[in-house]
Amino acid sequence: MLIESQTQPDNSSSSSSRSRLAGLPEAAVDEIFALNHAYATDTHPDKVSLGIGVYRTPDGKPWPLPSVQKVEEELLHENDPFRHEYLPIEGDQVFLDLARDLMFGFKHDKALETPAEKEAKRRIASVQTISGTGANHVGAVFLAQHLKPKHVWISSPSWPNHQTIWDLQGVPRKSYPYFDAATRSFDFEGTMRTLEAEAEEGDVIVLHACAHNPTGIDPTKEQWKAIADLCQRKGLFPFFDSAYQGFASGSVDEDAWAVRYFFNLEPRMEMCVAQSFSKNFGLYGQRVGAFHLVTNGETDQQLVAKNLCHIIRGEYSMAPRAGSTIVKRILGDEQLRAAWQRDLDVMSSRIKKMRRALYDELVRLKTPGNWEHIINQNGMFSYTGLTLRQVLALREQYHIYLLKSGRASISGLSDNNVAYVAKAIDDVVRTWGIIGIIVI
Numbered sequence: 001m002l003i004e005s006q007t008q009p010d011n012s013s014s015s016s017s018r019s020r021l022a023g024l025p026e027a028a029v030d031e032i033f034a035l036n037h038a039y040a041t042d043t044h045p046d047k048v049s050l051g052i053g054v055y056r057t058p059d060g061k062p063w064p065l066p067s068v069q070k071v072e073e074e075l076l077h078e079n080d081p082f083r084h085e086y087l088p089i090e091g092d093q094v095f096l097d098l099a100r101d102l103m104f105g106f107k108h109d110k111a112l113e114t115p116a117e118k119e120a121k122r123r124i125a126s127v128q129t130i131s132g133t134g135a136n137h138v139g140a141v142f143l144a145q146h147l148k149p150k151h152v153w154i155s156s157p158s159w160p161n162h163q164t165i166w167d168l169q170g171v172p173r174k175s176y177p178y179f180d181a182a183t184r185s186f187d188f189e190g191t192m193r194t195l196e197a198e199a200e201e202g203d204v205i206v207l208h209a210c211a212h213n214p215t216g217i218d219p220t221k222e223q224w225k226a227i228a229d230l231c232q233r234k235g236l237f238p239f240f241d242s243a244y245q246g247f248a249s250g251s252v253d254e255d256a257w258a259v260r261y262f263f264n265l266e267p268r269m270e271m272c273v274a275q276s277f278s279k280n281f282g283l284y285g286q287r288v289g290a291f292h293l294v295t296n297g298e299t300d301q302q303l304v305a306k307n308l309c310h311i312i313r314g315e316y317s318m319a320p321r322a323g324s325t326i327v328k329r330i331l332g333d334e335q336l337r338a339a340w341q342r343d344l345d346v347m348s349s350r351i352k353k354m355r356r357a358l359y360d361e362l363v364r365l366k367t368p369g370n371w372e373h374i375i376n377q378n379g380m381f382s383y384t385g386l387t388l389r390q391v392l393a394l395r396e397q398y399h400i401y402l403l404k405s406g407r408a409s410i411s412g413l414s415d416n417n418v419a420y421v422a423k424a425i426d427d428v429v430r431t432w433g434i435i436g437i438i439v440i
């Protein structure tokens, strides 16, 4: 009897309240991935995913890039016994050099390297990361520890993960007004006014290198110059997030223009770049990325790299090997690189074509409102201007999935579904009133 009573589960409240996890707070669900899951489990035959930013073919299918497939075949054939070995903590050095050269515009051929280029490369400490999120994270940890900024400035709106990444480091967050809903353009005046008045020396400012996520609107070159000047004058630390190099415009140089402009400024600025290879190589799940910390030349590059490695080792030891091996092969081989450029052309031009197709269809339907922003925006996303109510109606009635802010991933459109999507937008706009943009 005694034994029986001892084995009875104790359901008294005093026992259950003993859990030290009792006060666990609610954690925000990631909207982008939750939406992707909802789409995946939707069984409706006409469903359309305009949520997560992944490239799709004209048939709505994933597209392993032909240049990537070529390397995968080579690797399979080679059957290298070292392919599952550990990488160094900083990552694969050949990959890192190629990633850096792509970002900053250095010629990769060592024989062509000028003394100025050699000197410029000495300013950059690079480590391999778990794609763009990992690069943003490693950068945030490093800067929170060593720069100790009073604030991090994030555009309003921005990729929601920027907020999460910096909140996790406990750095107080402020926002600069990026989007002018009235003109549907970059709020250059508001950005400059806010930063001029409120940003403090040593603050970090997160900048989207190109194809701003979610608005698809980038500063002009003149505006970039003014932002760089402001960063220099006020001693702000620019933190570029580069997730779409070559994917946005088709040109790796054009999409890196802002980063290279800041990098080449005199007097030299300290800055950093989080570089993702998810979109431009279609290697989403492979997690290929790099983080580049740029010094003004006074701080020892090796010392910076050692500090970055210290963080990486304590957190996850090193980035994965398989995807970076593919990127390394492609960037390091002239023919494969040319094939990759053709892949970039295919992806960037299809997205532009789909923007045009959606716009033309809305015009043909005489959908109330002005839709020119769809063709004027750049990169993977369109900030459609659809309201929350319209977004929810699209999901519930038409099985078309986009973010609550009205952000639509244009690559989810195809010749097969663009008429259906335009008609659905036309319906919800006629039912719920003309578009207006809410910044979430």
Ligand code: LMR
Residues within 6 Å of the ligand: 032, 051, 052, 053, 054, 159, 161, 213
């Ligand atoms: C997106 O914004 O949809 C993509 O960059 C995917 C992600 O990681 O959020």
